Amino acid sequence: MNHDLRYTRVRVRQTIIPLLEKELGPGIAEALVRTAEQLREDDLVLAGLAEAAYARVVTTKATAIHLDVPGFRELPLALRHRVIGLAVEVLDAPTFARVHILAIDELVDHWHGQKPLTLPGIRVERKDEIITLKTTKTLKTGAC
Numbered sequence: 688m689n690h691d692l693r694y695t696r697v698r699v700r701q702t703i704i705p706l707l708e709k710e711l712g713p714g715i716a717e718a719l720v721r722t723a724e725q726l727r728e729d730d731l732v733l734a735g736l737a738e739a740a741y742a743r744v745v746t747t748k749a750t751a752i753h754l755d756v757p758g759f760r761e762l763p764l765a766l767r768h769r770v771i772g773l774a775v776e777v778l779d780a781p782t783f784a785r786v787h788i789l790a791i792d793e794l795v796d797h798w799h800g801q802k803p804l805t806l807p808g809i810r811v812e813r814k815d816e817i818i819t820l821k822t823t824k825t826l827k828t829g830a831c
Contacts, residue, residue: 737769745774752777754818760795767792778822780808794818 692698707715744758752774759767771791775783787806794804794813803812810821 733765733769737766737773740766741770741773744770747777750824751819751821754820756795756813756816756818759818764792767795774820775809778809778820779824780806780822782807791818791820 688694688697690697690701692701704716740762744755744762746753746755754770754774759770762770768785768788771788772783775788783806790804790806791811794801794811795818798813803810808822808824812819812821
């Protein structure tokens with residue numbers, strides 16, 4: 688298995704890393720490991736901050752999540768996007784991508800009365816100072 692090129696990790700180790708080292712110089716694998724470690728540390732901090740922000744700006748109902756726009760707007764974008772990601776996770780929306788998170792976030796700073804968004808598994812609308820993410824499913828219990 689460690690030499691079978693059908694496995695992605697083997698192809699990366701035997702083909703991609705040597706090519707990167709040839710093109711970029713030796714030490715690229717170590718640099719990637721360092722970068723991954725830094726990103727993992729940052730991710731842990733941001734995840735904790737996002738959960739705390741979620742608790743402050745989100746109200747959960749049986750089949751909907753309400754975001755308080757004034758409180759949500761004050762969050763840095765990285766936290767706003769993670770809070771939306773947490774909400775989408777609670778709503779159990781399938782195949783959600785960054786483009787969907789950005790579309791929801793547009794309703795914060797660029798809202799001008801536009802129609803609700805229909806996204807994979809959820810419907811999103813803003814009324815006054817509340818953004819509502821709705822699903823037809825019952826929400827997961829114990830999330831955030």
